[in-house]
Amino acid sequence: MDNVCCIIIPVTRKILHLDLDAFYCAVEELLNPDLKHKAFAVGGSPNKRGVISSCSYAARQYGIHSAMPTARALSLYPKLILVSGNHTAYADYSAKVMKIIAQLSPLVEQVSIDEAFIDVSDLPQSGKMISKALQRNINDALSLPCSIGVATNKLIAKIANDYGKASKRGSKPPQAITVVPPGGEAAFLAPLPVRALWGIGPKTAARLKTLGIITIDDLAQIPDEKLKQLFGKSGPELGLRAKGIDDNPLVSEHKVKSISNEVTFERDIADQAKLLQTLRSLSDRVGRRLRKSALAGNTIHLKLRYADFTTLTRQITLSQYTDQDNEIYQTVNTLLKTNWIKGHPVRLLGVGISGLGPPMRQLNLWNQEDIREKKLLKAVDGLKDRFGEKIIRRASHLKNND
Numbered sequence: 001m002d003n004v005c006c007i008i009i010p011v012t013r014k015i016l017h018l019d020l021d022a023f024y025c026a027v028e029e030l031l032n033p034d035l036k037h038k039a040f041a042v043g044g045s046p047n048k049r050g051v052i053s054s055c056s057y058a059a060r061q062y063g064i065h066s067a068m069p070t071a072r073a074l075s076l077y078p079k080l081i082l083v084s085g086n087h088t089a090y091a092d093y094s095a096k097v098m099k100i101i102a103q104l105s106p107l108v109e110q111v112s113i114d115e116a117f118i119d120v121s122d123l124p125q126s127g128k129m130i131s132k133a134l135q136r137n138i139n140d141a142l143s144l145p146c147s148i149g150v151a152t153n154k155l156i157a158k159i160a161n162d163y164g165k166a167s168k169r170g171s172k173p174p175q176a177i178t179v180v181p182p183g184g185e186a187a188f189l190a191p192l193p194v195r196a197l198w199g200i201g202p203k204t205a206a207r208l209k210t211l212g213i214i215t216i217d218d219l220a221q222i223p224d225e226k227l228k229q230l231f232g233k234s235g236p237e238l239g240l241r242a243k244g245i246d247d248n249p250l251v252s253e254h255k256v257k258s259i260s261n262e263v264t265f266e267r268d269i270a271d272q273a274k275l276l277q278t279l280r281s282l283s284d285r286v287g288r289r290l291r292k293s294a295l296a297g298n299t300i301h302l303k304l305r306y307a308d309f310t311t312l313t314r315q316i317t318l319s320q321y322t323d324q325d326n327e328i329y330q331t332v333n334t335l336l337k338t339n340w341i342k343g344h345p346v347r348l349l350g351v352g353i354s355g356l357g358p359p360m361r362q363l364n365l366w367n368q369e370d371i372r373e374k375k376l377l378k379a380v381d382g383l384k385d386r387f388g389e390k391i392i393r394r395a396s397h398l399k400n401n402d
């Protein structure tokens with residue numbers, strides 16, 4: 001069969017959507033066990049027009065839900081216990097949960113403080129078995145309940161989880177596990193209201209209702225042309241989602257949070273020109289590492305340690321991202337000149353950059369000089385790749401100035 005140029009092997013993904021059950025309230029119960037089984041809520045004060053950010057399952061029995069004004073919640077159940085919230089503790093527990101999740105798979109997309117997608121396609125066990133074990137692990141280690149949805153994509157895993165949680169509504173955490181088997185996506189979605197889909201808010205749902213489109217299946221039956229008329233360019237994509245099709249990969253955070261280089265001098269240095277020369281070469285190295293990893297950053301750091309080991313770190317956040325040696329150098333140059341006590345011997349200097357992301361920069365923001373510098377750096381990087389780091393150095397190394 002010489003007309004076959006490639007073989008497509010369909011890969012069935014196994015994606016979990018994990019959501020901690022009434023997370024803030026669950027943490028509050030750990031901090032204060034007296035709250036257990038009681039109708040309480042984390043929220044703002046009623047007279048300051050506060051809202052409920054999380055409520056216990058006992059409180060939900062009275063019709064209280066998150067995002068409801070606190071005053072309204074209290075009118076539904078005057079004995080509702082109000083807790084003001086402890087965000088440090090929530091962040092702490094969230095990090096612990098994410099650590100347990102990370103043991104399962106390196107492919108994790110944390111969506112919020114209490115929600116994450118996990119790609120477990122490479123694990124041999126069934127999604128249900130994996131979910132049961134994960135739910136148990138989190139409960140054993142942290143006493144926190146969670147619910148999990150399992151499907152071949154993020155969209156269905158999330159909707160499955162929401163659906164599973166809602167159908168186990170009661171006075172206790174649902175701890176639901178809901179699995180949509182491969183191939184069952186469209187059938188699972190079909191009877192659900194259109195609101196369950198991403199991208200359909202109350203207004204759109206109301207508009208669709210006037211057209212007789214109520215369930216996701218109704219939406220899935222509409223031809224692309226009509227969807228374009230209704231929703232514009234994004235219409236056909238919505239149609240795909242209604243059929244349960246979602247190829248979006250998990251978006252993991254950037255693993256690298258910062259890049260830095262530092263040097264400890266053999267002998268302490270008190271000469272400004274020598275310090276600047278060191279900053280120059282450290283900046284070049286940081287810039288090169290950025291470009292090698294296809295990253296740019298917006299916060300530049302200077303670290304300075306005096307001979308007596310007093311250490312200071314200072315930083316400047318730029319208005320835009322950079323991966324350019326010169327920009328990094330100009331910034332640390334300023335930081336040194338404004339923070340170093342002139343004449344005091346320095347033991348260590350470091351240059352770093354954080355706030356990392358892809359090197360996006362509007363082209364029109366580059367001036368001619370920037371473009372020239374960028375071309376030069378590219379050429380220099382190429383030479384260093386081929387002949388080693390020491391092949392080329394800035395003239396300032398020789399001239400001893402800044």
Ligand SMILES: [Mg+2]
Nearest residue numbers: 019020022114
């Ligand atoms: Mg939650």
